[in-house]
Amino acid sequence: MTQALLEAESAPAQRMDLLRFATAGSVDDGKSTLIGRLLYDTKSIFADQLDAVEAVSAARGDEYTNLALLTDGLRAEREQGITIDVAYRYFATPRRKFIIADTPGHIQYTRNMVTGASTADLALILVDARKGLVEQSRRHAFLTSLLRVPHLVLCVNKMDLVDWDKSVYDKIADEFTSFAAKLEITDLTIIPVSALNGDNIASRSENSPWYEGSSLLHHLEHVHIASDRNLVDVRFPVQYVIRPQSTTVTDYRGYAGQVASGVLKPGDEVMVLPSGLTSTIAGIDTADGPVAEAFPPMSVTVKLSDEIDISRGDLICRPNNAPAVAQDIEAMICWMDESAPLRVGAKYTIKHTTRTARTVIRGLQYRLDVNTLHRDDSAGDLKLNEIGRVKLRTTVPLLADEYRRNRTTGGFILIDEGTNRTVGAGMIIEAQ
Amino acid sequence: MSQPKPYRVSHLDALEAESIFVMREVMAEFERPVLLFSGGKDSIVMLRLAEKAFAPARIPFAVMHVDTGHNFPEVLDYRDSRVATLGLNLVVASVQEAIDAGLVRELPDGTRNRIQTPVLLAAVEKYRFDALFGGARRDEEKARAKERMFSFRDEFGQWDPKNQRPELWALYNGKHHPGESIRVFPLSNWTELDVWHYIAREKIPLPSIYYAHDREVVERDGMFYAVNEFIRLRDGETSQVRRVRYRTVGDASQTAAVLSDADTVETVIAEVAATRITERGATRGDDKVSEAAMEDRKREGYF
Ligand SMILES: Nc1nc2c(ncn2[C@@H]2O[C@H](COP(=O)(O)OP(=O)(O)O)[C@@H](O)[C@H]2O)c(=O)[nH]1
Ligand SMILES: [Mg+2]
Numbered sequence: 112m113t114q115a116l117l118e119a120e121s122a123p124a125q126r127m128d129l130l131r132f133a134t135a136g137s138v139d140d141g142k143s144t145l146i147g148r149l150l151y152d153t154k155s156i157f158a159d160q161l162d163a164v165e166a167v168s169a170a171r172g173d174e175y176t177n178l179a180l181l182t183d184g185l186r187a188e189r190e191q192g193i194t195i196d197v198a199y200r201y202f203a204t205p206r207r208k209f210i211i212a213d214t215p216g217h218i219q220y221t222r223n224m225v226t227g228a229s230t231a232d233l234a235l236i237l238v239d240a241r242k243g244l245v246e247q248s249r250r251h252a253f254l255t256s257l258l259r260v261p262h263l264v265l266c267v268n269k270m271d272l273v274d275w276d277k278s279v280y281d282k283i284a285d286e287f288t289s290f291a292a293k294l295e296i297t298d299l300t301i302i303p304v305s306a307l308n309g310d311n312i313a314s315r316s317e318n319s320p321w322y323e324g325s326s327l328l329h330h331l332e333h334v335h336i337a338s339d340r341n342l343v344d345v346r347f348p349v350q351y352v353i354r355p356q357s358t359t360v361t362d363y364r365g366y367a368g369q370v371a372s373g374v375l376k377p378g379d380e381v382m383v384l385p386s387g388l389t390s391t392i393a394g395i396d397t398a399d400g401p402v403a404e405a406f407p408p409m410s411v412t413v414k415l416s417d418e419i420d421i422s423r424g425d426l427i428c429r430p431n432n433a434p435a436v437a438q439d440i441e442a443m444i445c446w447m448d449e450s451a452p453l454r455v456g457a458k459y460t461i462k463h464t465t466r467t468a469r470t471v472i473r474g475l476q477y478r479l480d481v482n483t484l485h486r487d488d489s490a491g492d493l494k495l496n497e498i499g500r501v502k503l504r505t506t507v508p509l510l511a512d513e514y515r516r517n518r519t520t521g522g523f524i525l526i527d528e529g530t531n532r533t534v535g536a537g538m539i540i541e542a543q
Numbered sequence: 544m545s546q547p548k549p550y551r552v553s554h555l556d557a558l559e560a561e562s563i564f565v566m567r568e569v570m571a572e573f574e575r576p577v578l579l580f581s582g583g584k585d586s587i588v589m590l591r592l593a594e595k596a597f598a599p600a601r602i603p604f605a606v607m608h609v610d611t612g613h614n615f616p617e618v619l620d621y622r623d624s625r626v627a628t629l630g631l632n633l634v635v636a637s638v639q640e641a642i643d644a645g646l647v648r649e650l651p652d653g654t655r656n657r658i659q660t661p662v663l664l665a666a667v668e669k670y671r672f673d674a675l676f677g678g679a680r681r682d683e684e685k686a687r688a689k690e691r692m693f694s695f696r697d698e699f700g701q702w703d704p705k706n707q708r709p710e711l712w713a714l715y716n717g718k719h720h721p722g723e724s725i726r727v728f729p730l731s732n733w734t735e736l737d738v739w740h741y742i743a744r745e746k747i748p749l750p751s752i753y754y755a756h757d758r759e760v761v762e763r764d765g766m767f768y769a770v771n772e773f774i775r776l777r778d779g780e781t782s783q784v785r786r787v788r789y790r791t792v793g794d795a796s797q798t799a800a801v802l803s804d805a806d807t808v809e810t811v812i813a814e815v816a817a818t819r820i821t822e823r824g825a826t827r828g829d830d831k832v833s834e835a836a837m838e839d840r841k842r843e844g845y846f
Contacts, residue, residue: 126553127553127554127555128551128557129552129557158820159820159821160821196689198688198689199681199688199689199732200688201681201732201734203554203734207554208737210732222709225709226711230711230712337549337550340550350567350571351571353599353600354600355599355601357600357601360600363600367596368564368567369564369713396599397595397598398596398598399595406550408552408557408561409556410559410560410561410563410564410567410596462714462716463714519713524711524712524714526716526718531716531720533708533711536711
């Protein structure tokens with residue numbers, strides 16, 4: 112057993128926090144190998160999983176144990192040697208628990224990466240040192256910024272195949288840094304690695320004396336994510352009203368939800384939207400008792416001192432800091448449906464925080480080429496994996512912020528009213 | 544120096560908050576949710592989360608046990624006492640009754656894991672449940688790693704892994720037509736170790752078979768099965784008394800114990816952290832059948 116694991120076992124679970132990251136790379140850049148490495152080096156692969164993978168590898172005539180089989184779980188994936196869908200993997204070190212959203216590169220790439228990135232604290236992009244930046248690397252960086260993933264790591268992989276040549280690394284790093292600067296990417300870290308040999312993955316490698324940064328795992332363990340949360344704008348979407356029908360608890364009325372942003376305290380003056388009525392927080396309950404403060408991502412129950420009519424879909428904020436109450440929305444939309452494109456004039460169900468309404472597409476301003484960032488304003492629709500700037504009008508007001516300011520109150524999904532499928536993901540640019 | 548970091552949440556707090564959010568979403572958006580309660584540790588943790596999600600109100604939905612008839616008595620006792628304490632409405636979907644009524648047929652090998660599925664689906668239809676909470680975790684099994692938090696099932700209860708709804712942010716799409724339903728997995732992002740850390744933190748009592756005890760067992764294919772009314776010695780087999788515990792609780796005729804001295808939650812955590820074999824790999828005869836055993840069962844409507 113490794114030292115890390117011994118510590119993980121004895122460390123109080125209370126001290127660990129949680130980091131979610133999404134991985135992206137073109138086919139054969141070494142994504143599966145890298146994930147396999149991280150899992151292997153943190154002892155997160157189990158013997159029976161390895162046995163199964165070895166058996167399947169041998170049966171297929173693979174030359175080496177194909178760690179990709181660990182993540183490719185569906186029959187069709189194993190048969191076709193491809194990854195179909197986002198897979199979630201888990202590992203932990205004494206400092207952190209990690210959730211990896213492993214998004215496949217080949218099919219429906221944009222849809223999968225947008226899905227994985229929507230909840231990620233960090234995006235990890237791979238490039239092959241021999242090939243340098245390719246069109247897909249730029250697309251991955253763009254999607255990371257579009258989804259406002261706060262941290263980005265670029266792994267320049269297969270450094271062993273370029274003899275750990277610093278100038279190869281420097282050229283890729285410089286090119287990527289200047290591209291990222293155009294994308295409002297605030298935190299970028301670039302690491303030279305060999306996923307196959309484990310260099311700079313769990314510990315720093317002697318093959319890169321010129322590299323002064325930390326290993327990938329060290330970076331993942333230490334990257335500062337606490338301040339990514341918005342603790343300024345109080346946003347509490349009401350999910351469910353708790354009103355016990357019981358003889359022991361009488362007159363209880365609490366508004367249950369998860370804090371989207373900001374810090375709520377008993378005694379705070381608050382405003383309820385869309386009504387605009389004000390009250391004060393009488394108390395904040397959890398099943399373990401009342402708390403003095405609630406902040407993201409806590410799930411709590413808020414009680415107010417006045418009896419006002421509040422239901423699911425309403426939002427609690429501060430009177431001097433409120434989201435827009437808006438029926439006209441402009442947003443970037445990523446289209447996710449293969450059966451029909453997004454069309455101007457079409458109507459969809461929209462789900463935004465805990466509020467569900469109907470919406471009509473009023474206009475498509477442009478379609479964005481995710482490789483060149485060119486805007487095509489003659490576009491008439493958005494097909495699967497296409498992204499565009501869209502105007503919508505909703506049947507009831509949304510309580511919305513710009514996505515760049517708030518990923519929870521700024522994001523929405525569109526649902527097809529006939530098939531009930533999730534067909535689009537939206538990021539609000541403007542709400543009025 | 545050692546100032547507490549402001550507004551810190553541990554990974555267990557974050558997982559708990561996410562699971563509670565998911566349960567409240569379901570209660571708000573569905574008409575007839577039900578929680579699948581087997582008396583296994585994952586469903587026990589799920590039940591605790593349901594208590595927390597709706598406190599101080601009672602858990603606002605029924606629980607359902609798909610009863611294979613192949614039970615560990617300790618687990619049935621536990622189930623009944625939890626249900627009584629929490630004042631829950633328990634629906635038992637009995638595989639034995641379904642066999643007696645001719646709705647399903649006993650398999651030649653006598654195992655009942657697979658024939659649970661039609662019994663589950665019949666109960667869903669009978670009670671018109673539209674959302675079913677299950678305790679499955681994505682770390683359990685490869686097919687499960689691709690499962691959504693809200694997993695759509697058609698009117699035959701089938702899962703179509705290639706045709707799943709993308710799941711973005713915390714915006715879960717529970718829309719469905721009458722007759723269709725959604726399986727909801729609030730513990731999707733929990734690992735076996737997270738579940739045990741949570742059991743320790745919350746001091747949640749478990750059926751005694753999860754802790755080390757002496758038991759008469761027979762070794763088959765490297766696994767230790769309890770000798771009881773469901774598992775009898777075959778010719779040439781001998782039984783032995785070993786110190787064991789269960790890592791999972793399923794059909795008693797197919798679930799094996801592991802050799803263990805861990806008789807407290809702390810020692811179980813140390814054991815789980817150090818183990819090199821997944822819980823299903825260590826204890827489930829039913830998953831060993833093929834590479835895609837779980838995927839196939841899930842497609843048919845299994846949990
Ligand atoms: N030499 C070398 N080969 C690598 C490295 N990382 C991955 N590979 C190889 O590149 C090929 C593709 O890797 P894989 O992980 O399947 O790529 P994916 O398509 O991005 O998941 C495999 O043959 C790997 O062994 C590396 O760091 N060095
Ligand atoms: Mg791969």
